[in-house]
Amino acid sequence: MKITAPNPTYSGRIGDVQFRNGVASTDNPAVISYCRGAGYTIDDEVVEQPAGAAPVDSRDVECIQLGTPLRDAAVDPHPGDFKAPTNAGAADPHSPHVVSARPGWPPIIPAPLPASV
Template sequence: MARIVAPNREYNGTIGDVQFENGVAETDNPAVIAYCRGAGYEIDGHTEQREQAEPVDSRDVEYVRLGTPLRDAAVDPRPEDFLPPSSAGEADPHGPRVVSPGAHAVPPAPIVPGPVSPDPDEQQAAETEVAQRVLVEGQPATVVAERSRPPQSAPKAAWVDYAVSQGADREQAEATSKADLIDRYGRDQADEEK
């Protein structure tokens, strides 16, 4: 059984499963003994002296790059980039005509309402178009974010999303039948003007 004395003689706590009282504990637990030895505790009357490391001169350090280097997709666009900046590689990479749509629903681009497409290319096109129209062309986000009316064959969820984009309350739209959503939100503006 090893007797351990903590540097703080008033320590009353535990290390692992070993309880210290007034900075002293006894244990056979080799993990606790090893930890305490390395942390400068006195073990059976002996304290290990730690060697002081020499300060490192940063001029003598060899730098090794780990991981992938950072790359600015606005300057060096690649085909595999997802949601790359619009006009990347074509316009001044840090000018007002190159904007990044960012991830779905991340400002400054507006939220593109509705479901996220399982097809990454389709989702990327939608997000990039909205970012371009709002951030580059200056169109109001409320106008840009309006969704196109879904076809009548679309699932009810698409009609609920469309109704919400037109100002409906989501809970009420979800409680409404698909036929009633189509009847209310599925008419052309030309039909309403007749």
């Protein structure tokens, strides 16, 4: 089958098929199928591409809560939180100053890593 690329100057490969000046011939069904879906002309038959779906504007999408809403106790601590991290709400939640530890355990102190891990 004769395949004509949308770009008449295309010289390259698709699979095992070599295009020269936008034209190639093949019996390879995989390449023919790919080219048909990509808008190439197959045996002088122009394949119309279906119109794509219109992009969705995220501001127009309604957000629906599924399940229980989550809250990060390190960022927004509440008095009744069970085992909330230390310094929650007072320090940067991504810093080593906000840590989770059990009461009575020694404090977690950041230390340098050994040279060979």
